[in-house]
Amino acid sequence: MISPSVICFSVQESFLEIMLTHNLCEWTSADICFMNKPVQIASKVIMILLVSGPIVLMAQENKTERETRIKKSDTPLEILNVLEPYLKESTRIKYYKEIDGDHRSFEVKFKWKSKRYSIEFLEDVRLEDIEVTIPFETIDQGSKEQILLKLQTYDRYKVRKTQKQYSSDQSSAAETISKAMRGNNEITIRYEIVLDTKSKGVWSTTEMTFDQSGQFLFEKQVIKRSEDHILY
Amino acid sequence: MRRFSVFAILVISAMKCLGQQEKVRFAWEGGAALDYQVGKYWTFNSSVWKRSIWSTSDFGNxxxxxxxxxxxEVNQFVTQSINRTKLSVGYKYRWVDPRSGSKAFEHRLTQQMAHTHFEDIIRLVSRIRIEQRIRDTSFAHRYRYRFSIDFPLSGENIDPGECYMVGTNEILFEAVNDEQDTWENRSSINLGYLISSNQKLELSFTYRLEDLNIETNGILFINTGYFISLK
Structure with missing residues (x-):
């Protein structure tokens, strides 16, 4: 892989060369030398960072999950057929392909009867799960109490997003989807909650998964989008 | 793709407007920034930037x-996060017109608060910034408010190899000693490319309307930046 730092410096060098060769600026070689003087030390530091940065950073790269938006025509026909009854009454329909290591899947997101759904299928078009975004308060009272017991172990917390997840059962994909869309609780349910938590003075964003009765199953840190371009 | 087309159309329109003007004048800012964490609570941001003003000659043909x-210029910021609110203080040093051998300089002290109002696929952020600008010839207080929106151009997250877009609008009030107070508006559109989870490139176009309350001048800024995060 060509290091981005090499590209940056090559572009800079070529730019200065073009400017001088074609007489596009009033700078002389002496000017360029002068301009370089005040930033000589800073340039060296940046050069080291740029050259070493990609090597160090590439070693840190371990997140392989990637979700890419695709066209409807790139989504397998079997998936479109099984979702057809709902999609014709839906808005904001989006199609995605997700790659997470060896795991590949298709995902269709849409808004149906004022609720946001996300239905995921494996690469061989078997149904994986159905997620619907719900208000936290609408979780069954018993389950909610259990979930709150876990959340109260943090100094502070703020729920950002709650999803009810229906897993595929023994019945056909169409039947499972139909049950989930009707809110039938007979199929396996989990709750996925994204929340900001404060522990030992530090805030972080976490996605927690609970079973149907509100028992904590597992959690994972949410990697937040970089903020420097909106901060400085 | 549709979102990227909007960016391309805006950029082409801006360039066409620039080309139609009798006298072309724009600024180019380029630089690099490094974002890193020290301890649990503090985030630091160091950057080096330069600005050059480009214009067509005034002489004959x-x-x-x-x-x-x-x-x-060199900048150093330190930020503390309180959930979705970030408090920062910063310092900037500028070598003004270094080519001419001028001794002109600028120190700038910054205090700012940024708050994320909403974060899902799109993110909405407000930033209030107070600055004390100390030049060799003047002292100014500056008060700024900026509203930003950013979102990925593909899917719901910004993954390596994908682009994102940022749109901002900022209002700036400046009070300089012995001079009339001025208002300014800055609108920008920014295209970013995430090279890896820790590195990104950005290209942005900012249109500044300066001295809104006196005699308004407009100038286009083209910004290019390389950003590294060690967080």
Whole structure:
């Protein structure tokens, strides 16, 4: 892989060369030398960072999950057929392909009867799960109490997003989807909650998964989008 | 793709407007920034930037484009996060017009608060910034408010190899000693490319309307930046 730092410096060098060769600026070689003087030390530091940065950073790269938006025509026909009854009454329909290591899947997101759904299928078009975004308060009272017991172990917390997840059962994909869309609780349910938590003075964003009765199953840190371009 | 097309159309329109003007004048800012965490609570941001002003010649039929280095600057910010609110203080040093051998300088102290109102696929952020600008010839208080929106151009997250877009609008009030107070508006559109989870490139176009309350001048800024995060 060509290091981005090499590209940056090559572009800079070529730019200065073009400017001088074609007489596009009033700078002389002496000017360029002068301009370089005040930033000589800073340039060296940046050069080291740029050259070493990609090597160090590439070693840190371990997140392989990637979700890419695709066209409807790139989504397998079997998936479109099984979702057809709902999609014709839906808005904001989006199609995605997700790659997470060896795991590949298709995902269709849409808004149906004022609720946001996300239905995921494996690469061989078997149904994986159905997620619907719900208000936290609408979780069954018993389950909610259990979930709150876990959340109260943090100094502070703020729920950002709650999803009810229906897993595929023994019945056909169409039947499972139909049950989930009707809110039938007979199929396996989990709750996925994204929340900001404060522990030992530090805030972080976490996605927690609970079973149907509100028992904590597992959690994972949410990697937040970089903020420097909106901060400085 | 549709979102990217909007960016391309805006950029082409801006360039066309620029080309139609008798005298072309724009600023180019380029630089690099490093974002890193120290301990659990503090985030640091160090950056080096330069600005050059480009304009066509005023002499006769000579329409050549000339670039003049306006300044070189170093910035250092330190930020503490309180959930979705970030409090920062910063310091900037500028070498003004370094080519001319001028001794002009600028120190700038910054205090700011940024708050994320909403974060899902799109993110909405407000930033209030107070600055004390100390030049060799003047002292100014500056008060700024900026509203930003950013979102990925593909899917719901910004993954390596994908682009994102940022749109901002900022209002700036400046009070300088012995001079009339001025208002300014800055609108920008920014295209970013995430090279890896820790590195990104950005290209942005900012249109500044300066001295809104006196005699308004407009100038286009083209910004290019390379960003590294060690967080």
């Amino acid at each position: 000579d329409k050549s484009l000339n670039g003049n280095l306006a300044f070189l």
